Amino acid sequence: MAQTTMTVRLNETLSEFVAANVGERGAYENVSEYMRDLIRRDKERVEREAFDRLKAELAQAYAAPESAYKPLTAADVIARNKA
Structure with missing residues (x-):
């Protein structure tokens, strides 16, 4: 797997916060480990x-009355998506 090196600039407040979470005083051995964990957590949050959102859309679709549905052929769907 390819790796990328990044440089991040932090103000003093954020730098002190990171320092408090890294090393003997913190939960992470180094800043890279801390950053990877933050990125993974953010990725999980986005997913x-x-x-x-998908579940909400599906719940709304399943809650619709049967009369809201109309039969479509594959050609109808393709034509609708081209429009």
């Missing part, structure tokens, strides 16, 4: 939000 969870997307999944929640």
Whole structure:
């Protein structure tokens, strides 16, 4: 797997916060480990939000009355999507 090196500039407040979470005083051995964990958590949050939106859309579709549905052929769907 390819790796990328990034440089991040932090103000003093954020830098102190990171320092408090890294090393002997913190939960992470180094800044890279801390950043990877933050990025993974953010990625999981974004994926969870997307999944929640999909579930909400599906719940709305399943809650619609039967009369809201109309039969479509594959050609109808293709034509609708081209428009």
